[in-house]
Amino acid sequence: MYSEPEIDTATRMRDAHTAAASALAVALDGEREAWGWRGRTLGRPVTSVSGNAWLRLVCAPVEKAGGKIWDGPQEAERFMPPAVPRPHLQAWHTWTDGGNGYLAELYDRITDPTITTDGPLLRSAPAVGDTWWESLGTTLTAVAAVPTDRVAMRQEYLDRAMPHYLGDGFDTTVPAWSTAHGDLHWANLTQPTLTVLDWEGWGVAPTGYDAAVLHAYSLLVPETAAEIRHHLGHILDTPAGRFAELVVATELLQGIERGDHTELEGPLRARISHLIELRG
Numbered sequence: 001m002y003s004e005p006e007i008d009t010a011t012r013m014r015d016a017h018t019a020a021a022s023a024l025a026v027a028l029d030g031e032r033e034a035w036g037w038r039g040r041t042l043g044r045p046v047t048s049v050s051g052n053a054w055l056r057l058v059c060a061p062v063e064k065a066g067g068k069i070w071d072g073p074q075e076a077e078r079f080m081p082p083a084v085p086r087p088h089l090q091a092w093h094t095w096t097d098g099g100n101g102y103l104a105e106l107y108d109r110i111t112d113p114t115i116t117t118d119g120p121l122l123r124s125a126p127a128v129g130d131t132w133w134e135s136l137g138t139t140l141t142a143v144a145a146v147p148t149d150r151v152a153m154r155q156e157y158l159d160r161a162m163p164h165y166l167g168d169g170f171d172t173t174v175p176a177w178s179t180a181h182g183d184l185h186w187a188n189l190t191q192p193t194l195t196v197l198d199w200e201g202w203g204v205a206p207t208g209y210d211a212a213v214l215h216a217y218s219l220l221v222p223e224t225a226a227e228i229r230h231h232l233g234h235i236l237d238t239p240a241g242r243f244a245e246l247v248v249a250t251e252l253l254q255g256i257e258r259g260d261h262t263e264l265e266g267p268l269r270a271r272i273s274h275l276i277e278l279r280g
Contacts, residue, residue, distance in 0.1 A: 005039025020104030065101020072200035120185030150203030176207035208244035219267035
């Protein structure tokens with residue numbers, strides 16, 4: 001989760017969330033709020049006739065309100081196997097208002113907290129044990145095997161971006177593709193029991209992408225980054241896994257240029273240098 005957005009966005013999203021609750025016949029349950037990046041999403045606990053639930057609201061400009069991101073959770077509900085721990089999607093509702101499109105999603109309520117609550121970047125080591133790591137490994141294996149025509153990452157983007165951020169002459173050809181969650185960071189993972197949240201962007205990506213995302217967002221906590229390499233080394237310590245790390249590094253450097261997670265730049269560039277040395 002991220003911090004509350006500026007007041008106009010926050011007010012508009014709260015009003016839309018209230019409208020969504022009415023449309024789906026649920027009632028707000030407490031004052032907790034979970035904000036997404038720049039106020040694009042807002043989640044709140046609710047109660048329905050079937051019990052406790054979670055109502056998540058997504059907003060996008062009308063011209064972008066649809067497609068892969070819009071139907072990701074619905075597609076995950078259809079195709080993700082039981083081995084993948086995630087909240088069940090009960091119902092959804094869409095509408096437009098002015099220049100905005102809205103998607104309201106009603107989920108089972110997950111009571112375990114997310115590992116970070118202020119965004120994807122890890123700043124202290126999480127208290128997760130071997131069982132949690134084993135569950136994560138099993139989850140990544142199950143997700144990678146799901147057949148889909150959804151696309152989380154395109155070769156065309158890598159052909160443009162990787163040489164710009166990693167240097168001319170860089171071979172951008174993806175060595176292997178498989179299905180990924182697409183946004184596997186610490187604010188989308190719960191503890192002590194693992195649940196994976198936010199399935200809007202899942203699809204085919206370079207093999208190892210999810211593990212690479214989690215590792216990159218852990219670089220400010222070296223002991224956790226090392227633990228990821230230990231538990232997910234069978235994914236990361238391969239040519240495909242190292243390439244996936246460079247893909248994620250490219251995306252994050254692009255975000256850093258825009259002012260996101262600037263404190264990550266030093267450790268990220270050191271990791272890039274190490275990975276490029278390994279490539280030879």
